[in-house]
Amino acid sequence: MSVQNWSDDVVLVDLPQEPQISDELKTVTEIVRDRGDCDVIVDFSRVDIVTSSSLSKLLKLRKLLADCGHRLVFCNVAPATKGIFTVTGLDGIFELVEDKFVALAGLQIVS
Numbered sequence: 001m002s003v004q005n006w007s008d009d010v011v012l013v014d015l016p017q018e019p020q021i022s023d024e025l026k027t028v029t030e031i032v033r034d035r036g037d038c039d040v041i042v043d044f045s046r047v048d049i050v051t052s053s054s055l056s057k058l059l060k061l062r063k064l065l066a067d068c069g070h071r072l073v074f075c076n077v078a079p080a081t082k083g084i085f086t087v088t089g090l091d092g093i094f095e096l097v098e099d100k101f102v103a104l105a106g107l108q109i110v111s
Contacts, residue, residue, distance in 0.1 A: 025057040045076040073103040
């Protein structure tokens with residue numbers, strides 16, 4: 001599993017390629033439900049494309065976090081995946097940044 005507790009407040013997820021993304025996102029959602037008080041950074045470095053099933057799980061994870069006042073931040077998103085987010089209008093819903101360090105810094109500034 002590539003889920004790390006970066007700090008007391010941040011969970012860092014290195015997503016695998018499809019079709020394993022779905023299982024990983026299910027695990028992350030369970031961790032967030034158990035912890036209840038954290039932000040999540042999802043690193044898309046190894047992901048070329050996402051399926052509609054994975055998009056659905058990402059939206060559910062975002063809602064779970066937003067309902068608790070926490071953030072879901074994506075980093076290292078490939079151009080093809082950014083294109084999917086743009087075409088579907090999800091680029092206005094998901095927070096996308098350059099890399100893990102920008103994501104971590106952004107969470108610390110707002111906290």
